[in-house]
Amino acid sequence: MTEDIKRVAxxxxxxxxxxxxxxxxARDVGMVSSAVYRxxxxxxxxxxxxxxxxxxxxxxxxxxxxRAAPRRDPHARWMALARGIRAWSLAHPHxxxxxxxxxxxxxxxxxxxxxxxxxxxxxxxxILRDAVAGSAVFPAPGDRLASGLRxxxxxxxxxxxxxxxxxxxxxxxxxxxxxxxGALSFELFGRFEGGITDADALFEFEMRAMSDYLGLxxxxx
Amino acid sequence: MTEDIKRVAxxxxxxxxxxxxxxxxARDVGMVSSAVYRxxxxxxxxxxxxxxxxxxxxxxxxxxxxRAAPRRDPHARWMALARGIRAWSLAHPHxxxxxxxxxxxxxxxxxxxxxxxxxxxxxxxxILRDAVAGSAVFPAPGDRLASGLRxxxxxxxxxxxxxxxxxxxxxxxxxxxxxxxGALSFELFGRFEGGITDADALFEFEMRAMSDYLGLxxxxx
DNA sequence: TCCGTTACGAGAGCGGTGCTCTCTTCTAGA
DNA sequence: TCTAGAAGAGAGCACCGCTCTCGTAACGGA
Numbered sequence: 001m002t003e004d005i006k007r008v009a010x011x012x013x014x015x016x017x018x019x020x021x022x023x024x025x026a027r028d029v030g031m032v033s034s035a036v037y038r039x040x041x042x043x044x045x046x047x048x049x050x051x052x053x054x055x056x057x058x059x060x061x062x063x064x065x066x067r068a069a070p071r072r073d074p075h076a077r078w079m080a081l082a083r084g085i086r087a088w089s090l091a092h093p094h095x096x097x098x099x100x101x102x103x104x105x106x107x108x109x110x111x112x113x114x115x116x117x118x119x120x121x122x123x124x125x126x127i128l129r130d131a132v133a134g135s136a137v138f139p140a141p142g143d144r145l146a147s148g149l150r151x152x153x154x155x156x157x158x159x160x161x162x163x164x165x166x167x168x169x170x171x172x173x174x175x176x177x178x179x180x181x182g183a184l185s186f187e188l189f190g191r192f193e194g195g196i197t198d199a200d201a202l203f204e205f206e207m208r209a210m211s212d213y214l215g216l217x218x219x220x221x
Numbered sequence: 222m223t224e225d226i227k228r229v230a231x232x233x234x235x236x237x238x239x240x241x242x243x244x245x246x247a248r249d250v251g252m253v254s255s256a257v258y259r260x261x262x263x264x265x266x267x268x269x270x271x272x273x274x275x276x277x278x279x280x281x282x283x284x285x286x287x288r289a290a291p292r293r294d295p296h297a298r299w300m301a302l303a304r305g306i307r308a309w310s311l312a313h314p315h316x317x318x319x320x321x322x323x324x325x326x327x328x329x330x331x332x333x334x335x336x337x338x339x340x341x342x343x344x345x346x347x348i349l350r351d352a353v354a355g356s357a358v359f360p361a362p363g364d365r366l367a368s369g370l371r372x373x374x375x376x377x378x379x380x381x382x383x384x385x386x387x388x389x390x391x392x393x394x395x396x397x398x399x400x401x402x403g404a405l406s407f408e409l410f411g412r413f414e415g416g417i418t419d420a421d422a423l424f425e426f427e428m429r430a431m432s433d434y435l436g437l438x439x440x441x442x
Numbered sequence: 443t444c445c446g447t448t449a450c451g452a453g454a455g456c457g458g459t460g461c462t463c464t465c466t467t468c469t470a471g472a
Numbered sequence: 473t474c475t476a477g478a479a480g481a482g483a484g485c486a487c488c489g490c491t492c493t494c495g496t497a498a499c500g501g502a
Contacts, residue, residue: 001479018323023459034462035480043460101323102239103410114415148419149426156416175400175427182403189324194335195377198369205370206396213434222450244488255491256451264489 002039005029006049013050017094018104022046044107047098051109054095055116061088062123074131075211075218081123082180082207093188100181101189118159121177125160128173131216132165138215143168169214176210223260226250227270234271238315239325243267265328268319272330275316276337282309283344295352296432296439302344303401303428314409321402322410339380342398346381349394352437353386359436364389390435397431 008028012020022043023033040046065084069076089096098104099117109117131137145153145167153167153174162170183206186192187199196202211218229249233241243264244254261267286305290297310317319325320338330338352358366374366388374388374395383391404427407413408420417423432439 021459022461031479032481033460034482037461038479097323100406100412101410102318109411143426145426146419146422149422152417152419152423159416171423171426172430174423175430178403178407178427179396179400180403182399182401182406185321185403185406186399189322190330191321195380196373198367198373201367201370202373202392202395205364205366205392206399209393209396209434213430242488243490252450253452254489255453258490259450 005036005039005046006053009046009050010053013094013098014092018047018098018101020047047104047107048110048113050095051098051113052116054092054099055113055119057092057095058085058088058099059116059119059123061085062120066123066127071130072134072136073218074127074134074136075216077127077130078124078176078211078214078216079207081127082203082210085120085180086184086203089184089188096184096188100185122160124173124177125162125165127216128165128169128214129162132169133163136217137169138217141168143171145171172214176214179206179210226257226260226267227274230267230271231274234315234319235313239268239319239322241268268325268328269331269334271316272319272334273337275313275320276334276340278313278316279306279309279320280337280340280344282306283341287344287348292351293355293357294439295348295355295357296437298348298351299345299397299432299435299437300428302348303424303431306341306401307405307424310405310409317405317409321406343381345394345398346383346386348437349386349390349435350383353390354384357438358390359438362389364392366392393435397435400427400431 005025009020009025012025012028020043022036025046026033026036029036036046040049062081062084065087066077066081069080071077103109128137149171150167153170156162156174157165157167157170165173183203187196187203192199192202226246230241230246233246233249241264243257243261246267247254247257250257257267261270283302283305286308287298287302290301292298324330349358370392371388374391377383377395378386378388378391386394404424408417408424413420
């Protein structure tokens, strides 16, 4: 039953967006609204369940896309990861907005979303780790990091299990990650409406630029 | 009266966020909800007015910050612009979400927002134009642009009145712009909660990286 | 001065929302 | 067979956006 409600809610999410109505979902399931509260303690609770599912779906899709790239080619893996994330996001714009858009008013993402939320980042972390281990990354220039920034990067490196990845590369990974989701947000939230017609080409350019910025080596690049 | 309503609505926006209630605004103004409809034909109409105002405020703040930087130092101007945009955004998180966050469900930004929406971008355009005119930019490497992407950049260059700025630099400007707003969205939408403590330092690093990427020359850089 | 027009606001009401409370029914286990 | 608990129904509360009607006050022209 819980799965039934989530399924219908996902459909509503896909068509109407984040302002899904618990009553409408209940109607579609064939229940009265109060009955839904047997399974979800509130509308936010239902939303949280969808958020967690969406993170997992995104991570699965990205993981699968990334796995198709040759293991020893970090550039190809990065591009595959980025394309995989974008493909899922374009196919699920409302879910994307839920995950990476403005926070739903009055909705505070609870603790149990941070685990799933970090899964996509772990995929990039793994690429960087493998690249460093396999010497498939050009040595990062000696960026001077402010002490607070360096400390944050060390913490992040521990959290993401980035063994030998230097802090200077970690922060560059964060820059690339920011670029990726900035690009997706621009595209999905309609900021390209007036002007950009070839969003595919722009995205490819951006991700290639980030690959260069990360210093990822590639067989054919 | 219209200004009165907008003022109160802005206050509500600052405290509650995008789900502002027309009735609550009316109460605070001292009117009954139906009276508000004399001034705004719908809640979306009121929201649009706030959006336009917010774009203008942001552009004004960014413009003022940018003007404080030396005219012939494009790096300093870019950093000042970025810092100005960030400062306004941190001071007005809900407005930022309204402008650059996920689209409000069921709300379609009407035509009259595209003008104000392009104002901030024009500030970057001016920096690039001056930098090229004053030879204060390292020649952009010969990035190969896909034909569709090149065409889009030419169109954008016309729209933004970028005279001699080459397409390869225009697209880099777009990359930097994307990075800027990606960073702000991450910060403002709470994606830094677990880990980043020195957001200032990270932002400085990112914007400096983008300045390098753009090839902006600086007296002391 | 009188009258008609117009702007402005109040009020009731419609259908929708999230959520709570109470009540009934149904089912599984002792 | 009896009982405890789960599951759903229904009514109701306070809120929402929005529409319609009505009263009032101000103003301009004859």
